[in-house]
Amino acid sequence: MFGAFRPTNSLSGGLLWKIPWRLSKFQKQRQRKRLRAVDSVVATLDKALTKMSITTRAVERWKEEMPVEQEMVPKDKYSIFDRKEKKYRKSIRKLPKWTRVSQRVNPPGY
């Protein structure tokens, strides 16, 4: 049972990668930090542009459509919609380049 050559999943089955389906609390904390960093960039842009009384479509659209970090539900922060998954949800880390792209809204009802 114990010892150097015990039959573990990776030894008996060959290639086996185990990816936890949820994020750890530290990964979640860093994810929130990244979301807030993007929020602060948008806030800075908005403040600077309103000072000069200019509006930009990109900033306005983002403000209209995207929730800030505090408004998001935890489900949306750490997982995304996927129609092929069992409960239509998968971890956000499955999204390619997930630490450098914005993915905040999901289809309503899922």
Next chain:
Amino acid sequence: MLSRTIRRSILDTRVPTSALPPTFLLPNRARYFNSTTQHVDTPPESIYISQLATSPPAEAAETVTPVRRPIRPKVPLPPAPISEPVALDASVKELLPLLAAQPSHYISAHIHAKPYLVTAGDTVRLPFHMPGVVPGDVLRLNRASSLGSRDYTLKGTPYLDERIFECRARVMGTEAEPMRTKEKKKRRNRRINTVKSKHKFTILRIAELKINSLEDIEGSGTESV
């Protein structure tokens, strides 16, 4: 001016035009002869020759400029006195005389953002060669993160006010490490490059570490205001 033209005419008559001038009259040689610092008593004749040999007058000025140059541009100069009064906490005001009364003190002085935990009389070998200082110079260390004794410690946030203490360091000289050689070799190639390095390090001795009294600290602030 007149004598120069006469001299030149004499030279011209003496040296035949076809013959080459002697080597010390050539421009580059004459310049070398003029700019050697070891040669103290330059005969006036040679200066005259160098001027004759198409040397521009700027060169004479060049030998003078090193003296005129600012003496030490590399060492930081004393900063302007700080005008605003020292903001000391009540607890610091209460405990600073007790700290000052202790027999010996230590300081964590920061030189180029690197801390050195020292006390008076310590010798510090800096991990670099400080440019522009010579042995005997007295440096005033004005950035410290903590100051303390056996029983008390005053910590800065992150640095202490520089008027609280006086820390002076004397430059003792420079020290050199043994020559290091490193052989650099690439694969499939016989060539070996040997790199030599020998670094110099400045030695400091902490000459003085004094904690100013409260009157001095507050007096300096109000005085300059």
Next chain:
Amino acid sequence: MSFFRITLTRSGIGMPKRTQGVLKALGLRHRMATVFYPVTPEVAGQIMRVKELVTVQEVDKALTKEELRAERRPEAGFYLETAAPR
């Protein structure tokens, strides 16, 4: 006249060509590179394209390269009080 102080904190490697092109247009070649641009809608749109990769501040004055270097340089912590005769 205020400026955006834009610093690239996340690399653009592996991002789409459009995103990398915006970084190139802003002159951000590597991480921690800092550039200054006046506050205009065009620059704001460019920043929105790379908002996940940069940090932005609004400043009054654009700093030169030397001033940015001086900002990073730590204090000497000493000065020459009395010079020995030399």
